[in-house]
Amino acid sequence: MPKIISPQVEFGGLLNQMKSVAPEVFSADGKYLNLLEGRWQEIGTAREFHSCIDGSQLGWMPMLNRDTALRAVRFAKGEAAAWAATDLDTRRAKVQDALHLLREHVELIGKLLMWEIGKTYKLGFTDIDRCIEGAQWYVDNIENMLGRRQPLGLVSNIASWNYPFSVLLHAVLVQALCGNSLIAKTPTDGGFISLSLAFALVRRCGLPVSLVSGLGSELSEVLVKDAAIDCLSFVGGRYNGRNIADVLSTHNKRYMLEMEGVNTYGIWNYSDWTTLADQLKKGYDYGKQRCTAYVRFVVERRLFPQFLDTYSTVMKGMKIGNPTLVDNAADPLPDLAFGPVINKAQADDLDRLYADALKTGATPIYEGHLDDSLFLPGQDRSAYRAPRALVNLPRQSELYFKEPFGPIDSIVLVDRVEELVGEMNISNGALVAAVASDDVTWAERTAKEVRAFKVGVNKLRSRGDREEVFGGLGESWKGAFVGGKLLVEAVTEGPAGQPVLGNYADATLLPEKA
Numbered sequence: 001m002p003k004i005i006s007p008q009v010e011f012g013g014l015l016n017q018m019k020s021v022a023p024e025v026f027s028a029d030g031k032y033l034n035l036l037e038g039r040w041q042e043i044g045t046a047r048e049f050h051s052c053i054d055g056s057q058l059g060w061m062p063m064l065n066r067d068t069a070l071r072a073v074r075f076a077k078g079e080a081a082a083w084a085a086t087d088l089d090t091r092r093a094k095v096q097d098a099l100h101l102l103r104e105h106v107e108l109i110g111k112l113l114m115w116e117i118g119k120t121y122k123l124g125f126t127d128i129d130r131c132i133e134g135a136q137w138y139v140d141n142i143e144n145m146l147g148r149r150q151p152l153g154l155v156s157n158i159a160s161w162n163y164p165f166s167v168l169l170h171a172v173l174v175q176a177l178c179g180n181s182l183i184a185k186t187p188t189d190g191g192f193i194s195l196s197l198a199f200a201l202v203r204r205c206g207l208p209v210s211l212v213s214g215l216g217s218e219l220s221e222v223l224v225k226d227a228a229i230d231c232l233s234f235v236g237g238r239y240n241g242r243n244i245a246d247v248l249s250t251h252n253k254r255y256m257l258e259m260e261g262v263n264t265y266g267i268w269n270y271s272d273w274t275t276l277a278d279q280l281k282k283g284y285d286y287g288k289q290r291c292t293a294y295v296r297f298v299v300e301r302r303l304f305p306q307f308l309d310t311y312s313t314v315m316k317g318m319k320i321g322n323p324t325l326v327d328n329a330a331d332p333l334p335d336l337a338f339g340p341v342i343n344k345a346q347a348d349d350l351d352r353l354y355a356d357a358l359k360t361g362a363t364p365i366y367e368g369h370l371d372d373s374l375f376l377p378g379q380d381r382s383a384y385r386a387p388r389a390l391v392n393l394p395r396q397s398e399l400y401f402k403e404p405f406g407p408i409d410s411i412v413l414v415d416r417v418e419e420l421v422g423e424m425n426i427s428n429g430a431l432v433a434a435v436a437s438d439d440v441t442w443a444e445r446t447a448k449e450v451r452a453f454k455v456g457v458n459k460l461r462s463r464g465d466r467e468e469v470f471g472g473l474g475e476s477w478k479g480a481f482v483g484g485k486l487l488v489e490a491v492t493e494g495p496a497g498q499p500v501l502g503n504y505a506d507a508t509l510l511p512e513k514a
Contacts, residue, residue, distance in 0.1 A: 003325040003376060006333055009111045009121070011051070011058060017108050018193070022200035032062050032192065035199055035211040036072035038079075044068065044214070052118040052190070052340040053322055055380030061192055064214040070222045072210050073154070073183060077228035079208035080153045080181040088143065088179075095177045096139055097205040102132050102198060109165070112194040117161050118340040118383065120323040121333040123286055130166035135173040137466045138488075142177055145485045149492035151179030152254055153230035156223045158184075158216070160236050161342060162289050164191035167463075169198055171233050171482075172209060175491045180231070181208035185223055188215060189342050216240065229253060231491055235291070238475055245478045245505055254480060254500070256490055260403045261430030261476035263452065264296040266420050267303060269437045272458070273310045276436065279460050280314045284387070287320075287338035287407045292432045292462050295404055298423045301413040304391075308365060311411075315366055315387050321374025334374070340383035341406050347383050350406045353399045354388055357410075360397040362390040365411065401427060417446065425451045429474015432461040453477065477503045 007013070019026055024040045027033055033040040046060035064072075083091070102109070110124035119127065138145075155175045159168040164187060172182050184199075186192035192213055199211040212219065224232055224244055231254040234244055241259035248255050270276075283294050299307050318337035325334060341347050358364065368386030375381060389409040393400050399410060414420045424433060433452035437443040440457060447455040453472045454461040463470055464483060471481035480490035480502040489500055 003322075003327060003373075004329070005324045005376075006326045006331070007329050009114060009324050009333065011056065011115050014108060014111050014115070015059075018112070018197050021105060021108065022197050025196045025200050031060055032196060032213075034062050034064055034068075034072070034213055035196070035203060035209070036068070037075040038203075040200070042068055049190075049192075051115045052343050052383040053115060053324060054376070055382065058115060058193065061186075061188070062213050064212050064219065066218055066221055069212050069214060069219045070226070072212050073156075073222050073226055073228050076181050076183040076208065076210045077154045080151070080230075083176075083181050083208045084151045084153070084179045086179070088146065091177055091179060092139055092142060094206045095135065095173055098173065098202045098207060099132055099136055099139070101201040101205065102128070105197065105201065106132070109194050109197060112197070113164070113191070114323055116193055117164075117190040117342060118323070119286060120336050120339055122335070127163055127165045131170040131173075134166065134170050134466055135177075138174045138177055142488070145488040146178060146492065147494075149178075149489070149494045152491055152493060153180060154183065154228055155180045155231040155233060155491055156183050156185075156229045157233045158220075158223060158236065159187060159234070161187035161189040161191045162286065162291075164195050165198070167235055169195065171487075173202070173207075174487055175233075176207045176209065178488055178491050180491055183210040183212065183223065185216070185219060186211060186213045188213075220244075224248070225251070231255065232257075234258065241478065242475075249505060254490065255478070256480050256482055256502075257478040258291065258431070258472065259476050259478070260291055260405065261452070261472065261474070262296050262401065262403050262427035263292060263294050263430045263432050264298055264424040264426075264450075265294045265434045265436065266298045266424050266446070266450070267307060267436045268300045268417065268420055268446075269439055269442070270300070270303060271306075271438055272436075273306055275458070276307075277310050277314050280311060281318075281337070283460060284318065284337055284407070287341055287385075289341060289405055293403075293405075294432075294434065294460065295409055296424075296426075297409060297411045298420050299411055299413055300420070301415050304411075304413055307411070311389065312366055315368055315389070318368070318387060319374060320368070320370060320384065320386055322376065322379065325374065325376065336374070338407070341385060342383070344382040346406060347385050350385055350404055350408055353402070353404055354390070354408055357390050357393055357397045357399045360394045362393045362397060362399075362410075365389050365391050368407075403427070421446065421449045427475070429472060429476040431463070431470075431472045431476050432456070434458075434460055471503055473503060478505055479503070
């Protein structure tokens with residue numbers, strides 16, 4: 001019997017639910033709007049948007065131009081003073097109301113995320129759950145963290161498409177709790193539909209939030225450089241991040257710029273292959289489209305046969321397919337390793353990186369294949385790619401220094417500890433890394449030489465949330481560190497001269513404004 005799209009996640013039904021919950025997001029003819037000047041308006045230039053799951057059209061992104069975005073920024077700045085003067089108990093109550101509303105619609109948001117950015121059923125809910133529970137932790141603990149610190153004013157948020165809730169909306173809710181007004185740009189590659197629903201709920205609760213769509217090249221002038229912006233929170237690639245860091249070096253404003261790096265996993269004098277297998281499987285969440293994905297394995301040469309056997313076994317057991325398909329309407333949604341990458345352009349770029357590596361002399365050691373039974377007959381599969389892995393990646397290969405942001409791994413074989421550390425530090429800074437060894441004392445010592453913000457010993461590290469500090473070293477991060485009390489400090493001001501902890505282009509500490 002051929003598979004069908006599960007009725008519980010059929011997009012037309014989800015869209016009707018969203019229109020019932022948040023009708024203000026839509027124009028009279030059903031197009032999506034932007035949230036600016038306190039209300040939903042402005043279709044802008046409608047841009048067709050297609051799902052990476054099967055290429056189906058999901059609607060039109062309401063792309064704004066610079067002048068309209070400037071209106072949004074100026075209004076958002078105008079909301080800052082009144083919100084900052086609102087007492088903490090009132091702000092906390094309004095954020096709590098927003099969390100209650102979001103909890104009522106977790107199911108709808110999670111399912112929309114499947115269609116927008118290709119997450120599996122499980123991962124879509126993980127994103128919104130982490131957002132809500134993380135923000136709840138700040139609501140419960142804000143008084144001691146905030147103390148007598150004062151908000152900065154207007155915070156601008158620009159984030160990539162892969163975690164629109166646990167990264168972008170989570171940050172927005174905490175920033176508002178601290179007394180700031182907010183403006184956020186929807187990710188161009190996906191997430192604007194579910195974020196529009198969430199921002200509609202949050203705005204109803206009285207939080208000073210604005211949400212705009214548009215190309216970064218069109219809107220960065222106002223969302224980054226404009227004098228009304230007091231702080232920028234950015235998550236994205238190094239190219240854009242570096243350009244923003246250069247711009248902000250001449251502006252007196254707070255910033256947090258999270259950029260990618262090659263996160264590495266080093267293996268030396270190791271024998272616990274069962275544990276490694278579990279970690280390899282977990283590490284493939286969302287097809288490695290994460291800033292904390294481990295995409296480079298630096299392996300002691302004599303251990304390569306055991307590593308390859310473990311790696312191949314895990315990869316062969318992975319199911320990659322359409323996350324919406326079932327055998328019949330009563331079946332639960334499939335438990336897949338991952339679905340599509342974000343779009344055909346990203347899939348094609350992965351092919352380009354892989355072909356370039358082979359052309360420059362890398363050796364393929366694993367090439368997965370898609371299973372026809374996990375797709376509809378004839379459906380668009382242009383955004384799907386099975387796992388691939390390479391060994392002996394030459395330095396002239398682009399992939400040697402680049403995070404692929406998708407299901408391609410590279411394995412580097414080394415004979416000395418010095419080589420292992422050098423190969424793990426190849427990208428001049430990373431967000432996370434791991435060192436695995438039967439000799440834990442050696443691993444802990446070696447971990448201190450790895451240039452990553454978080455280094456796990458015989459375990460994976462992730463971005464984390466709540467009380468755990470997060471940042472990066474080298475080129476993977478610029479600006480204030482976040483997480484727990486430091487996230488509160490990043491978007492507030494304390495006594496004059498008190499430093500804000502971070503990784504800045506020209507210093508390790510940024511003094512508070514006088």
